[in-house]
Amino acid sequence: MSDDLAVQVRDLVRVFDTRKSFRKPSTRISALDGVSLELSAGEVHGLLGPNGAGKTTLVKILSTVLLPTSGSAHVLGLDVVSQAKRVRPLIGLVFGGERGLYPRITGRQNLRYFAALYKMSDIDAKKRTDALLERLGLQERADDRVESYSRGMKQRLHLARGLVGDPKVLFLDEPTTGMDPLAALDFRNLIRELNDEGRTIFLTTHDMTEAESVCERVTLIDRGQVLATESPRTLATWITRFERIDVQSAGQDVLNTVERLPGVSKLIRRDDGSARIETSNKDAMGEVMRLLVESGVTSISTSLPSLEEVYVSLVGDRGLTL
């Protein structure tokens, strides 16, 4: 494994046997089906997929809490199965949601306990805990029981716990679940800060905006298989080969002419008089623009499709709700 790689996954397979009762035969569910993936050191990498796609399973294997059925996974050059004990001091694991903390003790006590499990001295644990509470805006409520925290606060405490061991690689499994938009925005800024500190961040999410705004590369996964790994911008070019054009108040005659131009793959007319033109090759773009301008259309804008559109296009209408 190259020194530049923080994570390397090869042909990873994970099958779960589910048996509802002794009388019924077990069913085999394939959560990961030959996943291969590489993360460069210092990269923020997003893993996108619908529920049941295998995102959490992959994070659990990489964080050593689950064994793969076959294939291999390395974190910072260490095998997550045979060298799990050496992997653990180097990683941080954060799950989303309400669970994952001791509710009847304080946020500070939760962090101090985990700091001690990373074998920090009392003094170091105190310093680290104080710094993280301050950084995540939890200082004022640090000595309140966790059960009295809002969901957003719990989520920040989750992140603090994931950072308590000063990990080189941070696994975040849907960390902004349940956060309000402002808190999620702060969270994204924090991810950038953590990345600036040189940490590699592997983020699973349902939130396209989040993936687009913080991830250098994104892997789309569905039914346990990788569909694509690219930068959000590159992925966007896959479904509309090049840019697309939105126009306001173009006459029907102009739109009909545009629709017939070679290289125009799709024209969507909207009720408000606007339209979206999608092209299938680069040459068509210039021709469409020239025709629109010559026809006196002045409100023209070009854009790439959002990651969400890419995602829906690749995953299909199973969408995000599964």
Next chain:
Amino acid sequence: MSAFIAAFRFQLQLIRNDLDYLLDIATAPVYTVIFLSIVEHAGRPDLAVHAVLAPALITLWWQSLSTSGEVIDSDRWYGVLEPLVATPASLYTVVLGRISGVTMLSLFAFVESWVTARILFGITVPVPHPWLFAVAIVVTGFAMSGTAAVMAGLFVRTRTARTFQNSLSYPFFVLGGVIVPVALLPDWIEPLTRVVFLSWSADLLRDTLTTGPVVDPTVRLGIIFALGAVGALIGRKLIDALLDRVRALGTLSEV
């Protein structure tokens, strides 16, 4: 800081924040009242030592047993088990540390029993061999933690841990000679009692409360310690095997 000490301290913190953990310790005075009432009613003041010692040993056993069954299960319930396993700390060490925290607190039951006997019955149980008594209590606490680690490894494999726990209480109070000395039990039971550390602890503690000399104290302490150590080793094997198994099955987080 070692994971053991961290877990030990953490368990004390949990108890401070949630007194439910101490429910079993609160029963020690009740048992003391029951046993001393029986002894008084029977006109056997010579058995007061048994009546005062038994509640403390019962509490120690029961409290450690409950905790051993709940440490892993409650972490699963709170969703903390996976993040915990992902840390460099060994799960076994954490479990042993937390059980030891509870065991140490349970030793307070000895004080409760003595105080209850003094206040409610006017009975003072003297301690003619105080140093040996103290050492025996410490070694008993160690053996209890080791034995509870075995229980933790066993309980976590079953979804009916509570039933299992209940079934491991009174039979062990008998096998441990907690109330009735092992010497008074039928001969065929004795070999069984000798692998239960509690039987050695109960006999030794009772001897330290009598005025005569205590026979072979070092050997008896060594046996209690060894039984505890064997328990701790078996517990380690069981918990490590459990962890391998649930990581393979993918059931680590299942409640």
